Amino acid sequence: MMFFNGLGRFYAFEKAHRLDPTSSGRGVRQFKTALLQRLERENNPTLKGRVQRSDTREMQTFYREYFKKYIQALQNTEKADRAQLTKAYQTAAVLFEVLKAVNQTQALEVEPEILRAHDEVKEKTKTLGPYNILPLDPDSANQAIMRYPEIQAAVSALRNIRGLPWPKNHKKKPNEDILDWLQVMFGFQEDNVSNQREHLILLLANVHIRQIPKPDQQPKLDERALTEVMKKLFKNYKKWCKYLNRKSSLWLPTIQQEVQQWKLLYMGLYLLIWGEAANLRFMPECLCYIYHHMAFELYGMLSGNVSPMTGEHIKPAYGGDKEAFLTKVVTPIYNIISMEAKKSKEQKSKHSQWRNYDDLNEYFWSVDCFRLGWPMRADADFFCQPPGSLSYNKNGENHQPSTDLWTGKINFVEIRSFWHVFRSFDRMWIFLILCLQAMIILAWDGGSPSAIFDAEVFKKVLSFFITAAVMRLGQGLLCLCCFLLYFIMFICEAWTSF
Incomplete structure (x- = not known):
């Protein structure tokens, strides 16, 4: 078993290096390093546990024993565990893959018994696939x-x-x-x-x-x-x-x-x-x-x-x-989402200059979305970027957009500023200010909490209702001023563009 583990790790390292020679993928370098350390540590114990002199013969012996001990033993039982049998077939398929890789370096023929066993495993793995809750295969x-x-x-x-x-x-x-x-x-x-x-x-x-x-x-x-x-x-x-x-x-x-x-x-x-x-x-x-x-x-x-x-x-x-649906329908829409997200992170654009999921979805709230056609046109306004901004192609490279048909945000456009901290949590700020007013009144009249039951002190404490009304009036006037300011800015922007 230790011998197979060594050969399996070596094959895994070779396959990983073949798929990603530069180790640029996420976690690939750590995976290769861990495999090399394990191979170096278990090299001598693995060699001592060998039975055959040839790696191919050793793998054939191990495959034959595994097939008899696990697959045939599970098949001969009256109520075979479907999950264990599926796992055994998948392991046998991986074993044969390692055996083929080892056999390429040594000119030895695979025994007919092993080939017949592999054909059976290959046929069974087509039906005994992984499942979540329902095993829907014929067996x-x-x-x-x-x-x-x-x-x-x-x-x-x-x-x-x-x-x-x-x-x-x-x-x-x-x-x-x-x-x-x-x-x-x-x-x-x-x-x-x-x-x-x-x-x-x-x-x-x-x-x-x-x-x-x-x-x-x-x-x-x-x-x-x-x-x-x-x-x-x-x-x-x-x-x-x-x-x-x-x-x-x-x-x-x-x-x-x-x-x-x-x-x-x-x-x-x-x-x-x-x-x-x-x-x-x-x-x-x-x-x-x-x-x-x-x-x-x-x-x-x-x-x-x-x-x-x-x-x-x-x-x-x-x-x-x-996989046509993934490549031709889902991928183009996901690419535009990715472009907008990168623009918001790398270019530090204003919130009104890039679209999130809600903004993109609002495009489909109007009959104008049918201008996309079917299949969706790549030059439609939905897939365009604003003029003067950098967009990103499938490889993540920057390029200038070829058109200025960017739809932008359609309905609500959020203007983010420091004042939104106060606007979003206005109830909390008003509550804290009113509590502060009540505590100051109590402290001024003796500092004891029981002083609130005094008629004069209680009248003074009730004054925080007046404070709350004044603060709500101020908040309303401030919102009105902000609305007028945004309206004037919108008119000026529209006049300039016209």
Whole structure:
């Protein structure tokens, strides 16, 4: 075991150095240094523990023993622990990777027994992947959590892919569901699809189990649960459409048998967009804009629309390539967020000269946001920077913006100053001043707290109501003066620009 640890650390160091030769990544230099120190410390004990003279033969022996001791032993048990078996297969895959790397330096053939074992491991790792709560691979159907009727009903509903137009070159896999279809057509990340599959199943199952009266125990999804989850998911989207006076893209078919499938597709698409949006979740109306267009494209696909040029089913406007949604939709918006953040930190701009998440999201509160088009135009005003300021490209390098269509802040513009400390905490300051006034009165009339019960002293203490009224009047006059000052500044700025 110690021998494998040494070879594994050496392979890890070699791979890290190959990926980042200059050690410029975060924590890479510390990682390499720690590995080198550990290798130097355990070099002699590792050599003493060798059985074979060749590194390749030693690794083959270790791989064979590991496969028999862990994988075959777990397979032979009646109730194999799914988590332990998954971990054993993943470890075996890493072992074979190290074995291949060692074998490149020594011209020795790998034994057929090990190759057969690796083929089995490779096949199993495709299905026994990592999961959060629900093991959805075919070998885990007998797991306790997968026996709940609500879980089975949600899984069965998601696996209804009847009538969906798959691409011609698609290679089908067992137990495909509607989220796999959405991944293929819209180009979502594989791990995001796995996470949102569990998310949607658990949402449906949790609502399904709370229905009154109780639904039948047969594995069939209750329509009431489906409608309730859909209502909660699209509450903000429908409000956004109503606010902008636009019809939503949630159109359902006339054939009753397809309604449930379409609803699940709309919900799955929304969760996949939300799951892959990362920091764009701070911009909910921006997500509504993205979903509005993608749901419309989804409706076109489900309606059987065919491209007149190629004769194939239509695809998303940005293309359905692998990870296309991340690179062509999320990344451009995140880049503009990153540019604005860097401008605020490095250029020390005024607060009114850069946009944060709220300011960028306010762009989608108006019908003007539809000028972005779909796919979003790179030269739109949303992606522009103010004239005379430095923006940043994808590599973080400074460059001058090519246009002056910067939208800036749309609604509220905060003017930050030292006086905001008093303006934001006005109640606290007034309370402290009134307490100070009361304590001065008590101190002047003897200094005893019981003096407040004296009629004359109590009348003097009640004078702090007059002080509070005067301070509130002063605060109101000060706010009015500030408003007039900002209004005059706005008029002068507008006149100058005109």
